[in-house]
Amino acid sequence: MFSKASFRSDDQVNPLEDEDPYLSKMVFYGPLDAALTNWKETNVPEIVSCSKKVDSVKDINDSKEIWRLAVRIMDVWSVVNNKGIEHLEMIVMDSLGDRIQVLIRHDHLLKWKEVIKENMTCIINDGSVYNNDFQWKVCDHSKKIVFLGGTTMKAIELQNIPPKGYFFKDFGEILQGKCKTNRLEDIIGAVSKINHIQSNTPGKKVVVFVVLKDLKGNCINCNLWEIYGSKFLAYYNDPKNNGAIVILLTHAMVKDGQVSNAWSGSKLLINEDIPEIQDFMSKLPTNEQKEKPTQSAKSLSNWSGGSQYSPVERFIHNAKCMSLSQFCKIKHETLCVTVATTLKFAVSKYGWFYYGCTRCSSKAPNPEKAYECSCGQKVEQPIPRYKIEIYVSNGESKYRFVFWDSECAAILGMTAEFMHNSMVENGEDDPMVYPDELEMLLNKKMAFRVKVQPTFSQASVWKLCDDEAFVKEIENDYIVEDV
Structure with missing residues (x-):
C-alpha cells in the first residue's frame, strides 16, 4: 500500500x-x-x-x-x-x-x-x-x-540544466542496422515521397507510408499509423500548405531500416515553427523547399525494380499468374502471382513466431544464446519474428501460405517482439497461444507474390498488396481461371 x-x-x-x-x-x-x-x-x-x-x-x-x-x-x-x-x-x-x-x-x-x-x-x-x-x-x-x-x-528555475531538445538518430546508422531493437528514437527528415495511403475503412487502420530524406541524402521509410497518419493527411491535403514537408517524430520505433510511431508517447510535428524544423528546412536546397512531395499511386515501397514499369507490372515481373486452383498442378518450386482471401490459421507445432537476428530475418541457432549472424550482426539476444501459416481460399480452392515477419508487421502495425512481450506482461507466456491481434490477418483479399513449394504443399509469401484497385487489376487482367 x-x-x-x-x-x-x-x-x-x-x-x-x-x-x-x-x-x-x-x-x-x-x-x-x-x-x-x-x-x-x-x-x-x-x-x-x-x-x-x-x-x-x-x-x-x-x-x-x-x-x-x-x-x-x-x-x-x-x-x-x-x-x-x-x-x-x-x-x-x-x-x-x-x-x-x-x-x-x-x-x-x-x-x-x-x-x-x-x-x-x-x-x-x-x-x-x-x-x-x-x-x-x-x-x-x-x-x-x-x-x-x-x-x-x-x-524551480534551474538555468544550469540544458534546454529541452531532441536527440536525432542518424539515418545512416538506421540503414546500417546500428540501432537497439528496444530503443525509441527521435527522427527528423523531409518527406520526399508518399508511397501508400490506406484510408479509415471498416477492418482497416489509417496508415501512411512516406519516404524521409535527411540532409545527407539518406532515405528511410516511415510508417505513420492511425492518429499520426490522419494528422499527416490533414496537413498534406490542406490546399494552404505548399512546399516541402519536414516532420519530426519522437519515440519512433526503428526496425529493418525503417521507422514508425509508437502507440504511446510519440509526437508528430509537421513544419512547425520550432528551431529544429526551421533549421532543417533552411538547409534544404532552394528548389526542394518549394516542392510539395508527390504521391506514387499504388507503390510498393520495398520494390527495387525499374521505374519504366507500372506497380502491377513490377509485382508480377518474372512470375506466373495463375488461379489458386492451379497450384495443386505445380510439380516444382515456382514463383507465382495469385489473388486469394485469408481464411484461417494453420496452427503450427512451432507457434506463430521464431527467434531471429536483430538485423535480418534469418533464424537464430539458439534463442537463448548470443551469436554472430551470417549478415555480420553480433546478436546479444535473438528477437521474436513472425512466421504464421494461414489457409487462403478462392472459390472452392484452398492452399496453405506462410506469412513472414515484414509482411505481418506491415499489416498488424507492430513487431512480433512487441506482441510477444505484451502477452508476457499480461501473464501469457505460452508461445503456442495465438494473440487475438493476429485475427487482423484474416478475411483479407489480397494479391500475393509467392514461391509455391509443392514438396511441402505450401507457398511462401514474398510480397502482398491489399489495395482494392491493385488486386482487381491483377485478378481481371492477368489471372486466367481453368476452363
Missing part, C-alpha cells in the same frame, strides 16, 4: 514561464555528448542552493529510496494499457545531461497529471528505483524511478 502524502502549499508546482530564453541557444542535432559539450561551452553552471545535496541521475540505483534530483522534464506522455488503465511516463535530465525514465502509477495519477509540465525544471524528492524493464526504452539508464505516495516535487 502507498501512503497518501500531504502536499504543502509552498511545495505546489507552479508552471514556469512559457518562453525559455535558453531554448534558442541550442538545437540537439548530433550525439548527446556533442550537444552537451556545446551547452557547457556557452553556459556557466549555476549552483542550486539546497539544504540537502542534489544527487546525479547517473548515480541512481536501487540501494535506497531517498533521492534529491534537480532536473528538467524533457518529455511526458500518457500510457493506457489494454484494460483501459492509464499511467504517466516521463524523461528527466540533470545538468550533466544524464537522463532517466520515470513512471507515475495510476493510483497517483490525479495528484500529478495537471502538475507536471513538459520543459519545466524542478526538484524531485524520493522515489522507488527499479530495473529499467520498459519494453521500449527512451534512454540508456539501467534504472527507472517510480513515484511513491511520499514523493514531492517543487518547480
